Amino acid sequence: MKNSRELGVQYPSKPMSIYGTIWDASSWATEGGKYKVDYNLAPFVATYKELVLHGCLYKPNSDGLGMADDVPIMKEIYSNCELQDSTNDSPIFDNFLSDDQKMGLEWVRKNFMIYDYCVDSPRYPHQLPECQRDLKS
Template sequence: MARSLMHLCLAVLALAAVASGDRFSDQFDLVGSGGDVQVKDDGKTQDVQLIMNRGSGGAGFNSKNKFLYGEFSVQMKLIGGNSAGTVTSLYLTSGEGDGHDEIDIEFMGNSSGQPYVMNTNVWASGDGKKEHQFYLWFDPSADFHTYKIVWNPKNIIFEVDNVAVRTFKNYDDLPFPTSRPMEVHATLWDGSYWATQHGNVKIHWRHEPFVVSYRAYHANGCVHSKNSSRCPDGSDAWMHRELGDEELDTVAWAERNCLSYNYCADGWRFPKGFPGECGRK
């Protein structure tokens, strides 16, 4: 079973369509200055490079729409060589206030030859610290791979190359993102203070520029405007989705073979007891 799941995990989902047929400039606002964000949009495909140099402060783009539930994916090719101290992300957030909601996929760079760490996290009403971190089973800087977040009222699903690696369930008595619309963000920034070996390895600027490539962004979500949300045709495919037995097997495989940190096993961090969802099925 583990061998067949590994082969499944190594499959690359090739996407080429532009989300909803919209131009990049219609969907996103840019974060950064001048050449920090390079966009190629020929009406058929969209390729975006985020570029970070010393003093640039990083770069990114965020969706003009806000969503209340949806399915969001993008292909990414991460920084090659020594990427220590860098953080690359795809995430959704309702803002930066104390009571915000957020769903994160973050890639913490590392020294040459060492594996990338993919950090997944969920914040609900300002309650976070729910990280699962994975060593990727491939070199994410050698080619594009697809990363996806599925967010619905029942659970949040994290996928890599169309393979589920984590699910975060909604329990009636525990915080879960259900009411705050969120924007989609993609960023590249200097996370030297925490990203690599808990901040012990900083960015080596002699390796600049640091470049991350994004393409094939796809959003199928309920767009929120004022006090209502409009869901697209076909949203039932993800709105009620939960993992079946086969997908739960891939999650179990990822936990056995790739999981490097699980907040539900960090007794030092939670000396008064683990969060309520830990240990539940």
């Protein structure tokens, strides 16, 4: 998702880490509880193969924003990681997905996505700011 300061959902400005957990949300996240967890199939194991995460390493500079300019490969890949103004014109996203890729992403969403909190009006009666943005924009 693009940096959207004007919506109140801007990128974090502090270092982040990744933490994962598996929990049972089948009462609400599977088409209103249509699909229940079968605990007879336990243990449940999730693995990642060749997982690649792209992001900017946080290195504060005078304005509190920064990039990993001391790591050559990161500098080459993410030379435009500094957070810019709220106009969403950050070069890292300008050509992030082509029109064909956006269409492919939309196809996957329509055919494989089971739960989308952006359309869960019983749970979120007021649409969240990031959900107001069109996927194609």
